[in-house]
Amino acid sequence: MAASTQVITRFAPSPTGYLHVGGARTALFSWLMARHAGGNFLLRIEDTDIARSTAEACRQLIEDLKWLGLQWDNTQLVYQSKRQEIYNAIIADLIGRDLAYEAWETSEELVVMRGLAEKKKQPFLYRRRSYSADQVQQFKAQGRRPAIRFAMPVKEYRFGDVVLDKELVLGPAEAQDFVIRKADGMPTYHFAVVVDDSEMNISHVLRGQEHLKNTFNHIAVQEALGYRRPIYGHLPIIMNRDGSKMGKRDRDKHVRRRAHEYIKAHKSDAAAVALAAGIDAGQFAAWISDDKKQLDLGDQAAVMRAIRVDARELPEILVHDFRRNGYLPDVLLNFLALVGWSPGGDREHLTCAEMVDLFSIEGIGKSNAQFDREKLVSFNTDALARGYDEGVESNLLPALRDYLAANPASPLNDVADSDLVRLLSMKKGIRTLAEIDQLGRFFFVEDEAIVYQPEAIEKVLRKSEQQGANVLLDLLKVLEALTEWTSTTIEIAMNDYCQQKTFGLGKVAQPLRVAICGGTVSPPIFESLEFLGRARTLIRIRRCLEI
RNA sequence: GCCCCCAUCGUCUAGUGGCCCAGGACAUUCGGUUCUCAGCCGAAGAACAGGGGUUCGACUCCCCUUGGGGGUACCA
Numbered sequence: 071m072a073a074s075t076q077v078i079t080r081f082a083p084s085p086t087g088y089l090h091v092g093g094a095r096t097a098l099f100s101w102l103m104a105r106h107a108g109g110n111f112l113l114r115i116e117d118t119d120i121a122r123s124t125a126e127a128c129r130q131l132i133e134d135l136k137w138l139g140l141q142w143d144n145t146q147l148v149y150q151s152k153r154q155e156i157y158n159a160i161i162a163d164l165i166g167r168d169l170a171y172e173a174w175e176t177s178e179e180l181v182v183m184r185g186l187a188e189k190k191k192q193p194f195l196y197r198r199r200s201y202s203a204d205q206v207q208q209f210k211a212q213g214r215r216p217a218i219r220f221a222m223p224v225k226e227y228r229f230g231d232v233v234l235d236k237e238l239v240l241g242p243a244e245a246q247d248f249v250i251r252k253a254d255g256m257p258t259y260h261f262a263v264v265v266d267d268s269e270m271n272i273s274h275v276l277r278g279q280e281h282l283k284n285t286f287n288h289i290a291v292q293e294a295l296g297y298r299r300p301i302y303g304h305l306p307i308i309m310n311r312d313g314s315k316m317g318k319r320d321r322d323k324h325v326r327r328r329a330h331e332y333i334k335a336h337k338s339d340a341a342a343v344a345l346a347a348g349i350d351a352g353q354f355a356a357w358i359s360d361d362k363k364q365l366d367l368g369d370q371a372a373v374m375r376a377i378r379v380d381a382r383e384l385p386e387i388l389v390h391d392f393r394r395n396g397y398l399p400d401v402l403l404n405f406l407a408l409v410g411w412s413p414g415g416d417r418e419h420l421t422c423a424e425m426v427d428l429f430s431i432e433g434i435g436k437s438n439a440q441f442d443r444e445k446l447v448s449f450n451t452d453a454l455a456r457g458y459d460e461g462v463e464s465n466l467l468p469a470l471r472d473y474l475a476a477n478p479a480s481p482l483n484d485v486a487d488s489d490l491v492r493l494l495s496m497k498k499g500i501r502t503l504a505e506i507d508q509l510g511r512f513f514f515v516e517d518e519a520i521v522y523q524p525e526a527i528e529k530v531l532r533k534s535e536q537q538g539a540n541v542l543l544d545l546l547k548v549l550e551a552l553t554e555w556t557s558t559t560i561e562i563a564m565n566d567y568c569q570q571k572t573f574g575l576g577k578v579a580q581p582l583r584v585a586i587c588g589g590t591v592s593p594p595i596f597e598s599l600e601f602l603g604r605a606r607t608l609i610r611i612r613r614c615l616e617i
Numbered sequence: 618g619c620c621c622c623c624a625u626c627g628u629c630u631a632g633u634g635g636c637c638c639a640g641g642a643c644a645u646u647c648g649g650u651u652c653u654c655a656g657c658c659g660a661a662g663a664a665c666a667g668g669g670g671u672u673c674g675a676c677u678c679c680c681c682u683u684g685g686g687g688g689u690a691c692c693a
């Protein structure tokens with residue numbers, strides 16, 4: 071393949087938080103495209119927003135991509151924050167050619183100017199303004215730092231979009247001088263993205279449709295710099311069930327809502343919650359009263375602890391949420407691919423290799439799509455069932471270990487592989503690995519730690535004049551008398567007992583279940599008893615009867 | 618306010634002018650299986666946003682309306 075036709079795609083996230091599913095899908099499509107064409111997929115970190123970018127977020131992002139298996143081909147990651155001199159040299163050149171210039175307005179002044187334009191029902195456009203030498207002196211004396219704006223040539227811009235399959239046009243009236251270097255000295259996204267895509271030889275840029283209008287800015291800079299233009303494709307946006315754009319903000323919104331609820335329910339106030347969370351009171355107050363503000367990851371976690379909100383109740387939108395809640399990476403990838411892309415025909419369940427093979431830009435849809443968690447659960451259930459078919463130990467055990475790594479607090483972390491395999495084999499038909507965790511925990515805690523749920527005790531043991539409890543009393547004797555303790559012998563004994571009493575099996579299974587696990591839900595009862603062992607089973611039954 | 622994109626069952630989609638009174642999957646409803654929860658098996662209902670064109674013929678092409686979404690930052 072000639073170098074000029076080589077496909078090079080990239081994923082260029084901003085490290086301001088964990089990877090969310092929208093970003094993951096963009097990465098997936100770029101990855102699929104490169105792999106399909108036998109080209110390269112590169113990773114670049116766009117950390118030019120120094121206030122919001124963190125090293126921690128960056129580490130998470132990389133871990134999430136690795137978990138998904140979206141391997142990138144550049145051994146050396148590109149960090150935009152480390153390339154300031156390169157950008158500055160190019161900007162200096164642009165200034166020298168009068169294609170860029172210093173702009174002295176503050177953000178506040180710009181907000182006022184925009185408000186004025188909207189009042190007049192006019193679009194706001196920034197075009198070059200002149201300052202007298204005196205004014206500039208004054209600005210400098212005030213300590214102002216200028217931003218650098220690109221003098222965007224006033225003309226028509228157009229480009230062909232391979233996803234939308236049409237030509238997009240920006241009229242001359244809409245050209246405006248946008249900022250390419252912020253007052254803090256960092257380049258803006260619009261500038262760095264153009265320089266780096268060119269330097270990295272990116273052939274195809276796939277990104278969300280929210281970038282559609284930005285593309286004209288990028289083209290203008292490319293033209294000024296004499297760069298080759300990559301092929302652009304703008305992906306449909308992934309939406310929530312309520313039809314709004316799916317993003318990190320949703321979690322923030324949820325936490326804010328819960329914080330308000332907490333303050334109301336506990337007759338507390340913002341300052342007290344901020345104190346409990348150990349974060350700055352002023353910052354917290356600003357966040358809780360302003361929907362547009364977002365907490366960073368660490369602060370969000372601290373606030374959640376303070377108001378006792380568990381991460382599991384947040385809407386799953388981050389790749390890490392899905393990992394933590396027991397989804398398989400390949401399932402998430404398969405499902406994500408189908409949000410906005412179709413291989414055609416009736417095919418849905420695909421391995422990564424099949425997706426690579428079948429991927430094409432033409433198969434990408436043009437319209438926004440809602441993210442349907444129920445269908446994802448169904449995909450996960452199917453994949454888990456296939457895992458059972460293909461071997462619990464080779465297939466499901468590593469997946470469960472991975473799940474546990476993301477859930478360090480689970481008691482199952484201390485359990486031997488052989489027992490995890492037994493547990494998995496006992497309970498088929500699970501939808502997520504989290505179900506194994508929840509359903510299996512009672513095996514691995516102390517007998518005294520079993521918590522008997524009041525509703526379960528009432529419904530299964532106390533109801534109908536303590537019928538359940540009486541059955542349990544009988545069963546205690548039957549089980550004590552058993553010579554051999556296997557699920558088969560237990561089942562035979564229980565069936566005998568039921569025949570004697572003309573009971574259905576449910577009449578004995580449920581009391582036993584409550585006795586050994588404290589609730590009404592567990593893996594199949596006879597195998598559970600065998601697994602738990604005679605001694606512990608009997609201890610738990612006696613303890614339950616005492617209560 | 619201004620600019621832009623999109624439009625098939627509730628949801629994700631197949632469909633590139635006649636193979637479609639529209640196919641699949643998830644969800645839903647109803648049956649069956651089962652010691653609980655799941656799972657599994659079977660069946661059913663469910664869509665081309667509306668209006669104009671073009672054409673012998675329109676889900677497919679064009680226009681308008683309506684609806685949804687995005688952007689409008691010294692965020693990316």
